[in-house]
Amino acid sequence: ETGVTQSPTHLIKTRGQQVTLRCSSQSGHNTVSWYQQALGQGPQFIFQYYREEENGRGNFPPRFSGLQFPNYSSELNVNALELDDSALYLCASSLNDIASYGYTFGSGTRLTVV
Amino acid sequence: AQTVTQSQPEMSVQEAETVTLSCTYDTSESDYYLFWYKQPPSRQMILVIRQEAYKQQNATENRFSVNFQKAAKSFSLKISDSQLGDAAMYFCAYRSYNNDMRFGAGTRLTVKP
Numbered sequence: 001e002t003g004v005t006q007s008p009t010h011l012i013k014t015r016g017q018q019v020t021l022r023c024s025s026q027s028g029h030n031t032v033s034w035y036q037q038a039l040g041q042g043p044q045f046i047f048q049y050y051r052e053e054e055n056g057r058g059n060f061p062p063r064f065s066g067l068q069f070p071n072y073s074s075e076l077n078v079n080a081l082e083l084d085d086s087a088l089y090l091c092a093s094s095l096n097d098i099a100s101y102g103y104t105f106g107s108g109t110r111l112t113v114v
Numbered sequence: 115a116q117t118v119t120q121s122q123p124e125m126s127v128q129e130a131e132t133v134t135l136s137c138t139y140d141t142s143e144s145d146y147y148l149f150w151y152k153q154p155p156s157r158q159m160i161l162v163i164r165q166e167a168y169k170q171q172n173a174t175e176n177r178f179s180v181n182f183q184k185a186a187k188s189f190s191l192k193i194s195d196s197q198l199g200d201a202a203m204y205f206c207a208y209r210s211y212n213n214d215m216r217f218g219a220g221t222r223l224t225v226k227p
Contacts, residue, residue: 033214042118042205042217043159056214088157092215102149103215105159 002027004106006091012112013081019111021076023091026104031055032074033103034066035090043090049074050096078111086113116141118208120218127196128226134181135191135221137206146210148182148189153203153220162204165189193223201225 005024013019025032031050035043045058049068063079072093078085088110092103117140127133139148150162165173165182172180177197181190193200203222209215 035217040220042120042219045214045216048214058214090157090159092159102147102161102164103159104161105151107156107158110157 004091004093004104006089006106006109008109009107010110010112012114015081015083015113017081018077018079019081021078021089021091021109021111023074023076023093023106025072025074025091025093029093029095029104030072031094031096032068032072033092033094034074034076035092036060036085037088037090037108039087046076081113083113086111116143116146116208116210116213116216118206118216118218120206120221122221123219124222124224126224126226127193129196129198131196132192132194133196133223135193135204135206135223137189137191137218139187139189139206139208139216141187141208141210143210146208148180149207149209149215150178150180150189150191151205151207151217152200153205154201159205163191196225198225198227 033048034046037043047057048055052068065077068074088108090108091106119138146167148165151159163175177194203220205220206218
C-alpha cells in the first residue's frame with residue numbers, strides 16, 4: 001500500500017509567479033485535503049476535494065485553486081505568489097469525507113517565495 | 115467556529131519518564147473526532163491516536179493514551195516510558211461531520227537522554 005506522495009519536495013519561486021504542487025493520494029483514498037503550514041505554526045486548511053469536486057474551502061483567496069483527477073491525485077495552484085505564501089504545503093488523503101477517518105499525510109512541499 | 119488550543123509551545127521529558135501534552139477545543143457540536151498527530155523533522159504528519167467524542171472510554175495505543183474530558187472540552191495526550199524517537203512536534207486536531215480537520219499550533223517535545 002503506497003502512502004501519499006508530494007512533488008516537488010522543495011521549490012523556490014519569485015514573487016508574482018505561479019506555482020503548481022502535486023499530490024498522489026494513498027491507494028483507495030478518494031478525498032484529498034490541502035494544508036498550509038507556516039513556520040512554527042499548525043496546518044491551516046486550504047481546501048478539500050472529494051470525487052473531483054471541491055468539498056470545502058478555508059479562508060484563502062481565490063488565487064489558491066485546485067484540481068482533483070479521476071485517479072484522485074490532486075494539484076494545488078497558487079497564482080501571483082506573495083512572500084507570505086512561503087510555507088510547507090501538506091497534502092492529506094482519506095477514504096471518503098467522513099469525519100471518523102484520520103488523514104494520511106504526505107511529507108509536504110517546502111515553498112519559498114523570494 | 116471550531117478552534118483548537120495547545121497552550122504549551124514546548125515540553126521536555128527525561129527518557130523513560132511520562133509526559134502529558136494539553137489540548138483544549140471549542141465547539142458547539144456533539145459528534146466529532148479528536149486526533150493527535152506527530153510531526154518529526156521529516157515533516158510527515160503521523161497519526162498517533164484518535165478519540166470518538168461519543169465514546170466515554172479513553173483511547174489507548176501502546177505507550178500513548180488520552181484523557182478526554184468532553185464537558186471540559188479537553189483532550190490531553192500522555193506518553194509513557196518516553197523514548198528518544200518520541201521527540202517531535204505534536205499537533206492536536208479536531209474534525210466533525212462535513213468539516214475539515216482543524217489543528218492546534220503544536221507542542222514541541224524534547225526527550226532528554
